Amino acid sequence: MRNLFAFFYRFRAFLVFLLLEVLCVYLIVRYNTYQGAAFFNSANNYVGQALEFQSGITDYFRLASVNQTLASENAQLRQELMLQRQLAAADSSASMDSTYYAATDSSRAHPFILHAGRVINNSVRRMNNYLTIAAGTADGVQPGMGVVAPNGVVGRVKTVSQHYATVTSLLHSQMLVSAKIKKSDTFGTIKWTGGNYRTALLDYIPLHIKPVKGDTIVTSGFNTVFPEGIMVGTISSIEKEPDKSFYTIKVKLAVDFAQLSYVYVVENTLKEERDTLEQNAGIITDEQ
16 A cells, blocks of 8 residues: 555656646537537547447357357248248149148148257268267257258258257268159159269159259158258259160259258158058158
8 A cells, every 4th residue: 555655656746747637638628619529529439449349259259149040040931931832832733622721731731840050060071971960859859850951951860969960961872862853843862972072863764754954953752851842953964874774864962061051950740650651551762
């Protein structure tokens, strides 16, 4: 305490001068219109810059939570869009009777629920690639569920913990996806054979079909994993080999797996019912 008093006593003249300067500035600003306006404009400018800098730092550390919120909102919007598309398709092909209205109950017409998850690990250069996402049983994710990105199909959930899940990527030698040429509704199977992570093969398209380069490939809806009409890619090349009864078709995948950040896990609320029925009927499919 004595050192503090000694400091004030030693610099008493400077401190009195500084106090008087502050008082003078206050009186000038307080009782002179021009100087007051100039002071407050300058002060507001510096304060605004400081607040903007503080806001930028705060927003940076909130990016993760903001992105998660946006991804959840996008999942809801995509879910509604899928419902509208399915109802529109049903409306164009069904008669307007009581049976039709019963079939378009929201839970039956659109049994799919989307859960957003952030990609925290990913590989694209192996023969069998996987992803890890920050979404688990606590978020409603279960093994066997399909996974899509904003651009298209990603893969299928393999294992799940409370807060995380591993996903078998479409870039996996044993991952098969039932797909179709959107223009003709001809269905086949998408599989990845290694190499370029942006290209896969569409198998089992018969020779009497006339696919063309640029045709859109979407999911067929012939399974309980993916809804019908999810984008897979576009045809990049077509080969007709003499010793085969099917085309060799290469598809440019819609999803860039090297840039995945957020994905959506697809929950089919009617999956168990359908799987049980098909198993009891002895129907077995290798496609996912």
